[in-house]
Amino acid sequence: MERKNNEERLPFRKLLKEMSTQSRSMRSRLMMYMCSLVLAGSGVLLLMLIATGVFSAGGIGIEQSLKVQLQSRKSDMKAKLDVFAGNGIDLSKKISSALEQSILTYPYDIHDLEDDKEKLEEMQLNIYPLLESELKVTRASGVFAVFDATVNSNAPGAENSRSGLYLRLANVSSSSAPENDIFLFRGNPNVAMQKQIQIHNRWNMEFNTERLDWYRTQLFNGKTKEKSEDYLWIERHSLDGTWENSIFLSVPVVGNSDSCYGLCGLEFSSLLFRLCYPVVESKYGDMVTVFAPLDKEHLLVQYGLIGEQGNVYINDSEELSIETEKGFNIYKNGKKRYIGIHQPIRGAKDSCGRQWVIAVLFSYDSYNAYAGNEKLLLITILSIFILIMLLNSYVISRRFVMPIEQSIENLKADNFHERQIKSGITEIDLLAEFLKNKEERYRQDGRSAPVLPPDIEELFNRFIERSKTLTASERNILNYYIEGHEIADVPALACISINTVRKHNRSIYEKLGVNSKDELQLYLDLLRRCERIDELS
DSSP: HHHHHHHHHHHHHHHHHHHSOBBBBBHHHHHHHHHHHHHHHHHHHHHHHHHHHHSSTTHHHHHHHHHHHHHHHHEEEEEEHHHHHHHHHHHHHHHHIIIIIIOOOOTTGGGGGOHHHHHHHHHHHHHHHHHHHHHHOOOOOOEEEEEEESTTSSSTGGGGEEOOOEEEEEOSSSOOOOOEEEEESSSSHHHHHTTTEEEEEEESSSSSSTOOOOOOHHHHHHHHHGGGOOOEEEEEOOTSSSSSSEEEEEEEEEEETOOOOEEEEEEEEEEHHHSOOOBBOTTTOOOOOEEEEEETTTEEESSSOOOOOOOOOOEEEEEEEEEEEESSEEEEEEEEEEEEEEEEEEEEETTOOOEEEEEEEEEEHHHHHHHHHHHHHHHHHHHHHHHHHHHHHHHHHHHHHHHEEEEHHHHSTTTTSOOOOOOBBHHHHHHHHHHOOOOHHHTTTTTTOOOOOHHHHHHHHHHHHHOOOOOHHHHHHHHHHHHHGGGGGGHHHHHHOOHHHHHHHHHHHHHHHOOOOOOOOOOOOHHTTTTOGGGOO
């Protein structure tokens, strides 16, 4: 069995040996050599471009990652805001209807409740189910209704004190909260007792409208019924007595008598925003979601909300300036820089008329670390590729040039016709066979020299034809080479400098279609052997 396997291998090995010794044309060999050099040169050029930062790592990937993440965040945020807006407007209408049906009498003036403790308490008890329902449906962190009336108009600061109801969730989460998590933040404590909810540890009886800086403007603008749908998103405010920050949806409560009873709305706290929008890990770094107003080329982070930050730190007390790049933006805050993109959310405007946007950002430093690693990997791969190509060029040149040199030496010998010349290069093997036959025929009297093979004949004819394009100075230098002189001998013989000789050499090589002095000398030796050297004169 083993002997049979060996017999099967022998023809294959013999075939490989025959293929390796098969003659190839000089053109195909030079083509392989030049391709290796071109590939190596391309690798060097690409390496230089990457090292100098012309090609930035992952540019297209960054844009795609940001767009995918932004689209997801925008869709989710738009859905939340639509729920808030729709329910806020609906809450405004329900509160207006409840006041006119149970609390106010025609012509429905909210100021009739001024200093009426019982009526104000009854009002709060009436609207409590409405606010509680909105809190559960919208999953907001709080819900409020504030009216243009106070329980004691003679008390100090009464001009900025307004009655109303403010419910908040104690344990905020991104899902619905149970009933016992509802706290009374503003309102009559009797409401908490009757509804069996806890009172917030920072509770106050009434709202301080000094802290609601949009209250007066929106209240006095809400003169018509249509204004109940003219809601605003209020920039981030800190809640009195707490460490929490929130943005608010604020809707005018407009009555049938075209008078504005007050404002109602929903709270979206910074804690809830962080829970709803956790950090997203990517190969470029942690991606952070930001919801904030846009003022020309500045993202006003100090007025908006920032999602979970992970390893990214964004100062929420300063704005970010925006520089537009190809495919993404650079957001700057002092020495801190971030990469990201943003898009506006339709219908989200604040009391100053600014458009709110949703943005996705990640740290510029984390991107630099990623880009550095990518660049190092590319440089390493290209360096290995260049080394392989250069080594391949060296091996090819050795394997191609050595047979040529050996064949030339054999052809120069007086007894070359007695030697077996096999270089593996088609043109040289044909020429050697021709010269060998010619030498043998010359040794026989009365025999004429054989005709050159067509390929060799055409090669020599082209070379001789090109020599006619040489200038007088170039032809003079070529004659020195025909006589057997070296390059170093020419300056003294022609009375010119070595630089001039080199300049003429380049022109001679280009016109004759050769690449070096050795290749030129090969042609001269072969023409001399074929007795055609005189055709160059």
